[in-house]
Amino acid sequence: MKRTIILVALTLVFCALYSDLFFSEYIEGSSNNKALEIFNPTESDVDLSDYFIKSNYNGNDWTTEVYEFPDGTVLAAGEVWVLAHAEASSTILAQADDVLSFSEAGYVVSFNGNDARALFKQDGANEIMLDVIGVQSQDPGDGWDVAGVSAGTKEHTLVRKPSVLTGTTDWNAAAGYDAGSSQWLVYEQDTFTYLGYHEIEGEDITPPILTNAVAESETSVKLSFSEAVEETSAENLANYSITNLTIDTIELLASNSSVLITTSAQTEEETYTITVNNVQDLAGNVIEANSTIDFTGFVPFQYDQIADIQNNLQDYMGSQVTVAGVVTIGDGLLQSGRTKFYIQDGSGRGIQVYNSSMLPTSYARGDSIEVTGIIDKYNDDVEITSPQVTLLSENASLPEPHIITGDEELPMNGTWAEATGTVVDNWDSEYGFTQITIDIGDNVEIPLMFWDTTGADVSEYVIGDEVIANGVIAFYEGAIQLTCGYEEDIRIDATLPVIKEFSITSDAMEEFGLEHPFYDEEIRVSAEIVDYDGEIVADSLRLLQDEQIVYSESLTHVGDDIYEAVIPAVTDLGLEAGYYTIKIWAQDNDDNVVENLKEIEITTRAPIVTNIDLQNSPEAGDTLDVMVEIEDTDGSVQEAQLVYTLDFYDKVYYSELQQDETNPEKFSGNIPPQKAGVAVHIGVYAIDDSGDETLKFDLATYTYPVKTHTAILKLPARPFKPHEGEKIPINYYSQKGDKIILRIYNAEGKLMFTPRNEIIAAEDGINEYEWDGRDKYNKLLPIGLYICHLEVFNRETGNKKTEKAPIVIGTELK
Structure with missing residues (x-):
């Protein structure tokens, strides 16, 4: 509760006019700068347990939820109570007695100019309205007019006039039709000067006092009084003196409660004392003789440096800073519905500006701005949050990158x-x-x-x-x-030549769809080489093995930036199958050079798997029949096997393939019976009469169907290391239309993360989720045992099935 200045000599008769609490200030500022102030004009302390505030929006009914003052709150005579939005500026929060989130207490401090607020008192079974801002049954559009100001309740600060001694339920009478008839003084948006205290009128017998003195420049100081003062005495140089400074002029400012004193040059941070005599207020009360107040010699404002913030983050976390810089990535580009942009200052460093909602103004690349806000960090991003932004200029040059x-x-x-x-x-x-x-x-x-x-x-x-x-x-x-x-x-980058679309092929690669050529066939190379500001004047192709050049020739330009070459079969070069590197090199007319490498495997003519076909769709417990076609281009296949793994590839299994007697390229075999929900990943191993081998995995996959409503959960039986970037696959079975909830608990049973809570829209089958070891706050969890828990709900019957499996977060021993 804040102190109230009452400029009166209160008599018992006059106090009778002060009936009950009323609204003394209303702030509808930028972003979340919103506050309400309630004033106790009585001569007694008031227990607030019987008082509450109702809210509405856009002409609707009062919300069912109301604001009730904290238990035990007593508002002293002549004091105010300030409610503020939790994300308001630090200036507002410094005066707040209670702060509330966006939706708390019926959105009481989340108004937008067209939302009414009313102060009530509970009297037995009756709710008595004491004061109101706005009209509950009316949607005024942007806001209600106040004191002749259009939409005065939107983007303005309203302060009750000192002459108002009681609240009213007649908003139109309180708002008035001009400045004279209104009970409210209307100030510009984000005016916070009058928050935390309130003045009321009466017989004035109190002399003015000195309240503040601050250097405005190295040759001026603003001196403030507690009330309006009389012009002649206020501007009389003889009534003032300042230690170690000469006074040149004194000017009474428009507020009538402050004077601007011009002085000789001040010394930075030196303490000066102002002595004042004979200054009168408007009622003729004279300031106490030899009243003094100190101020500090003018210190030019210095912005916080972003480089210092970034380098010493621990010193700035949670603190307010003011920086000035140029917008490098503008607002509205990196996240919708929120403010998120970047600025950089002369220190050579940048920082993110963030707000959970959009600011009234969007800032673009090249805007020079001043930002005041609170330093915070999200993941690796340092941010200025709750920003107050001032545009200094537009179209500024971007900093040197x-x-x-x-x-x-x-x-x-x-x-x-x-x-x-x-x-x-x-x-x-x-x-x-x-x-x-x-x-x-x-x-x-x-x-x-x-x-x-x-x-x-x-x-x-x-x-x-x-x-x-x-x-x-x-x-x-x-x-x-x-x-x-x-x-x-x-x-x-137009200054350099570019090698694009670098590809290789061979007859076997094209015929069989292979990824590599055979050792006894030539290799065709094609590349697109572009020079944007000139032409290619030299080029070459080289075949390397173990970093040694084994073949080299020039490329042939065939038109449209396309260059080609043919590499002979490595057997013709006296070489064997193995791993090789193809290197293309080019130089333009500006002597810029570019090269590109492609690693390839050149193999013997091992058997080729040309087709694999699943012959049936077995139920759980039945055999899976498989037909495979294998071609050997320089001999015959001597032996072939199915190679298969289950679910997470933890173990490899083999099953013999039988060669068809009438077609030696066809082989048939089977996979032994498996349980419902098991995924079988099928590959092929083959060896020909030359001893060349082929081993191919994952040529086909079959998942044994689940016919009943159940929960199936599968995880690899091994620890995983999220601290090294590893993720663990979590497989769960569900039927179309099921609702599934996948949760992860720690060993003590505390919920850490809910990866899935959804209705399955796809077909029946296995679903996979990759977990990165982080909790719901995106924090990496420590090493230890965790439990993955699956719930599957049949939405038609309401039946629920559950399954759980352990997960171990570990790390390699060092």
């Missing part, structure tokens, strides 16, 4: 950066982003993240493109990546 090396550490997060390299992957994920990975040299790969919310189309970039990318540095599980916000944040 940091050049990515791959060795950056966490304090670089949020920093504007640049990476140059070769595209090695372009992944349009199903998780709301496209990730382009580039190799910047020495096998250092940097992911470039383009979130779908940016609207950037980067599908044109393909493997082999030389690109330049800009963005802000981010970290995912400790690994560096670059967050990009716009299509122009990636572009072709």
Whole structure:
């Protein structure tokens, strides 16, 4: 509860006018800067247990939930009670007696200008309205007019006039039609000056006092009085003196309660004393003789440096800072429905600005802004939260980017950066982003993240493109990546030639769909080599084994940037089957050089599995029949087997294949009976008459069906190491239409995470979830035993089945 200034000599008769509590201030500011102030004008302390506040929105009924004052709260005579939104600015929260979340107590401090609030008192069975802001049954649009100000209840601060001594249930009378008829004074949005105290009128016998003095510049100081003062005495130089300074002029400011004193030059941080005499208030009361107040010599404002925040985060966590910088990635691009953008200052570091809801103004790349807020951290991102933003200018130049090396550490997060390299992957994920990975040299790969919310189309970039990318540095599980916000944040590096669409093929690869050529056939190589600012003037192809060149020739330009070459069969080169490297090299007319490598395996003519066919669809407990076609291009197959694993590939099993007597390329065999829900992963092993072998896994998979409503849960029987980035697959069976809940508990039975709570829309079968060892707060769990618990609900019958299995989070012994 805050002190109230009562500028009166109260008599018992006058006190009778002060009937009961009423609203003395209402703040509807930017973002969540919202507060209500209740004033006790009586001469007695008031127990607030019988008082409450009702809320409504947009002309609807009062909400069923009301705000009740904390138990035992007593509001002293002449004091105020302040309710504030929990995410309001620190200035508001410093005055708050109670803070509430968005939806708490009937959304009492979550109003938007068109929502009424009323103060009630419980009198037996009766609810008596004491005071009201707005009209409960009316939707005014943006807000109600107050004191002639259109929509004054929206984006304004309202303060009850000192002349108002009691509340009223007639909002229209209280709002008035102009400044004179209104009970309220209307101030600009985010005016917090009057919060925490309230003034009422009466017979004024109290002299003014000095309340504050602050240097506004090195040659001026603002001196404030407790009330309005008379102009002549307030501007009389003879009434003032300041130690060690000369006073040049004194000007009474528009508030009539402050003066601006111009002085000789002050010394930074030196303490000065102002002495005041003979200044009168408007009632003629004279300030106490030789009243004094101190102030500190002017210190120019200094912004907090982002580099200092990032490098000394432990000193800033939870603290308020003010920074100024240029927006590098604008608002609305990285997350919808919330404020999230990046700025960078002259210290060469950047930081994220975050708010759980959208700010009234959206800030774009190139805006120069000032941000005040609280330092926080989410995962590896350092943030300024609950921001108050001021636009300083537009179209500022972006800072010089940091050049990515791959060795950056966490304090670089949020920093504007640049990476140059070769595209090695372009992944349009199903998780709301496209990730382009580039190799910047020495096998250092940097992911470039383009979130779908940016609207950037980067599908044109393909493997082999030389690109330049800009963005802000981010970290995912400790690994560096670059967050990009716009299509122009990636572009072709036109200064370098690019090798694109580098491919190899052979007759056998084309005929049988093989991934590698045979050792006795030639290999055809094709590549697209592009030079954007000139032409290719030299090129070569080399075949290497163990880093030694075993074959070399020039490429043939066949048109449209396509170059081709043919490598003879390695047997013709006197070589054997094995692992080789094909290297393409090119040089442009500016002497820029590019090369690309492709590792290949060249094999003997081992048997080829050309087809595998499951001959039946067995029930649980039945044999699975399999037919396989195997071709050997330089002899005949001597032996073949089915190679299969169950569920998680923990163990390999074999089953003989029988050769068809009429067609030597056909083989048949079977998998022994399995239980319901077991997944069988089937491969083939074969050896020919030359001793060449083929071993292929995962050529087909069959899951034994489950015919009854049940819960089947399967996990690998081994520890996993999430601290090293490993994930564990969790397989669970469900039937179409079932509701499943998958939970993970610790060994003490405490719920840590709920990976799945959903209705299965797909067909019957095995579903898989990969768990990364994190809890519901995205924190890695410690080493130990955990229990995975599955519940399956049949929505038609209501039957529930459960299953559980252990999970061990471990690590390698050191």
